[in-house]
Amino acid sequence: MGFVNLLINIFNYIGIMAFAASGAFKAYEKDLDILGGVVLGSSVALAGGIIRDILIGVFPPTNIVYLPYPIMAIIASLMAYVFYPCISRYRNALMYADAIGLGTFSAVGAEIAAEHGLNILGVILMAAVTATGGGVVRDVLAGEIPTIFRRDIYATVAVLGGIIYLVFRSLLGSETAVFATAIIIIITRFVIIMKGLDKAYVTVHL
Amino acid sequence: MGFVNLLINIFNYIGIMAFAASGAFKAYEKDLDILGGVVLGSSVALAGGIIRDILIGVFPPTNIVYLPYPIMAIIASLMAYVFYPCISRYRNALMYADAIGLGTFSAVGAEIAAEHGLNILGVILMAAVTATGGGVVRDVLAGEIPTIFRRDIYATVAVLGGIIYLVFRSLLGSETAVFATAIIIIITRFVIIMKGLDKAYVTVHL
Amino acid sequence: MGFVNLLINIFNYIGIMAFAASGAFKAYEKDLDILGGVVLGSSVALAGGIIRDILIGVFPPTNIVYLPYPIMAIIASLMAYVFYPCISRYRNALMYADAIGLGTFSAVGAEIAAEHGLNILGVILMAAVTATGGGVVRDVLAGEIPTIFRRDIYATVAVLGGIIYLVFRSLLGSETAVFATAIIIIITRFVIIMKGLDKAYVTVHL
Numbered sequence: 001m002g003f004v005n006l007l008i009n010i011f012n013y014i015g016i017m018a019f020a021a022s023g024a025f026k027a028y029e030k031d032l033d034i035l036g037g038v039v040l041g042s043s044v045a046l047a048g049g050i051i052r053d054i055l056i057g058v059f060p061p062t063n064i065v066y067l068p069y070p071i072m073a074i075i076a077s078l079m080a081y082v083f084y085p086c087i088s089r090y091r092n093a094l095m096y097a098d099a100i101g102l103g104t105f106s107a108v109g110a111e112i113a114a115e116h117g118l119n120i121l122g123v124i125l126m127a128a129v130t131a132t133g134g135g136v137v138r139d140v141l142a143g144e145i146p147t148i149f150r151r152d153i154y155a156t157v158a159v160l161g162g163i164i165y166l167v168f169r170s171l172l173g174s175e176t177a178v179f180a181t182a183i184i185i186i187i188t189r190f191v192i193i194m195k196g197l198d199k200a201y202v203t204v205h206l
Numbered sequence: 207m208g209f210v211n212l213l214i215n216i217f218n219y220i221g222i223m224a225f226a227a228s229g230a231f232k233a234y235e236k237d238l239d240i241l242g243g244v245v246l247g248s249s250v251a252l253a254g255g256i257i258r259d260i261l262i263g264v265f266p267p268t269n270i271v272y273l274p275y276p277i278m279a280i281i282a283s284l285m286a287y288v289f290y291p292c293i294s295r296y297r298n299a300l301m302y303a304d305a306i307g308l309g310t311f312s313a314v315g316a317e318i319a320a321e322h323g324l325n326i327l328g329v330i331l332m333a334a335v336t337a338t339g340g341g342v343v344r345d346v347l348a349g350e351i352p353t354i355f356r357r358d359i360y361a362t363v364a365v366l367g368g369i370i371y372l373v374f375r376s377l378l379g380s381e382t383a384v385f386a387t388a389i390i391i392i393i394t395r396f397v398i399i400m401k402g403l404d405k406a407y408v409t410v411h412l
Numbered sequence: 413m414g415f416v417n418l419l420i421n422i423f424n425y426i427g428i429m430a431f432a433a434s435g436a437f438k439a440y441e442k443d444l445d446i447l448g449g450v451v452l453g454s455s456v457a458l459a460g461g462i463i464r465d466i467l468i469g470v471f472p473p474t475n476i477v478y479l480p481y482p483i484m485a486i487i488a489s490l491m492a493y494v495f496y497p498c499i500s501r502y503r504n505a506l507m508y509a510d511a512i513g514l515g516t517f518s519a520v521g522a523e524i525a526a527e528h529g530l531n532i533l534g535v536i537l538m539a540a541v542t543a544t545g546g547g548v549v550r551d552v553l554a555g556e557i558p559t560i561f562r563r564d565i566y567a568t569v570a571v572l573g574g575i576i577y578l579v580f581r582s583l584l585g586s587e588t589a590v591f592a593t594a595i596i597i598i599i600t601r602f603v604i605i606m607k608g609l610d611k612a613y614v615t616v617h618l
Contacts, residue, residue, distance in 0.1 A: 027561065035568055036561030050467070055256070057265025059469025064534050071533070121277070122270050136347070141548070143557045145349045149233065149242030156241055261462070263471025327483070328476050342553070351555045355439065355448030362447055 015101020041077025048133030103185030106161030127162030221307020247283025254339030309391030312367030333368030427513020436492035453489025460545030515597030518573030539574030
């Protein structure tokens, strides 16, 4: 299953970059300085996984000590902040990258929770926290009510990711479950975005 | 002391329901969707205990893995959000339920801190965090300055709970201390509410 | 090196007092009650270290269980809130005390992270979190976008503290590194304040 792991890894980095960009954009639009852009961007990219690790009891959190993740988050935030005028035109493309992050973070979060022996509700919650925690931190730091609380088929999909993971895990084992969950959630978000079912997200989130 | 434990347990669930309702109401009034109602409601009900467990070092936090608590919080949030027009009329009744939660959470928080060997200040702080942490998270997520910071005999009572617990614990042991603390704080809040000493709370908090 | 340790200790308490005062002032200006003043003040003084300890996995956090720290934070918050009309005139003096806190917290945070085996990025991050986390919590609880995100040579200096610590540690060992880092950051901030390079900080932060 080397190929599956590679794909999940690539998806994970796409997610980190897309999440980081959404935070850096928010910082730019709120007239924060470049350090604010890096902090907000890195928060969206990393905070979900950090909160998950704290709740599960993994110290220090992987998103801090596994260097490729924070470094990627910092670089992506910097680039998104500096090249805001160019990149922000491609919000539609970023929404698809964000969907890849949502699906992957949700699936990976569910798996880590399951491997640490959490119960069903814990696994679903950790899927949601991993995928949406960063966005909540971003909005709170920017002085806004978190977008995921507003009408929006986003957090619901992250919760769905946890449930799908649990079903597949019991049928096909952990590795297949991660992959299948990520793919299903990503496709679901793609359809939602393409069909325009998620207007609130389009206008508010990115 | 089976009866005492049963009573504390019942009080605990009343508190979870009352706290969850206050979060779901806030979500409804802020025009959040039903998922926002469940998240905000569950946060008020569970976040105080989760923050306490994180600070003490209990992983994963009891409020996540002991299923009856999160399930009760989710159900109560759902009900309070869906039946807002009916239930919100009974805010006075809910204030008494909230007082039961405040007293019980404060007493239980103090006990858990004491059993984990925290010092006097730590026990008092954990009593306050357990009882008021959820409300702070609710207000921050709703984009408001936490109610407990505004003139209001609420957080003070939670702090008082920690002190009372410590006094009774040294005199009569842990179990009696929990029960006595909860009862004293609940009666204190009942009197404050009935005498109208807590106008800020009446108008702002629920 | 007893004298160095003593100096770092004194600097640490000056920092706790200055940070606590900035939180209590914010509470006073936001029309919060005295309990709000103590909570906000203590948060600025202690939250950075608490967040650092949670991320590293030190439970319960030192800032809760090592009594002199929370007691000093509570007393300083109380005094700053009660004597606001007198003390707030001396904001310039407080800015220098705050600079002493920034340098010391940054250096101590870096050292604790290094001693717990965090990598380079983790050490720098913990320096920044220890020194600026309290201020972020203060601003979020007060319903504002954190000051450190606005144009301001403040968080940058905390990050710099982590880097300086790492360089000195590899050359001269841990104890010297803490002292040198604190002194360099404090002097840097003093110069920034005296030269007026940090207007945003002067007007917004305190």
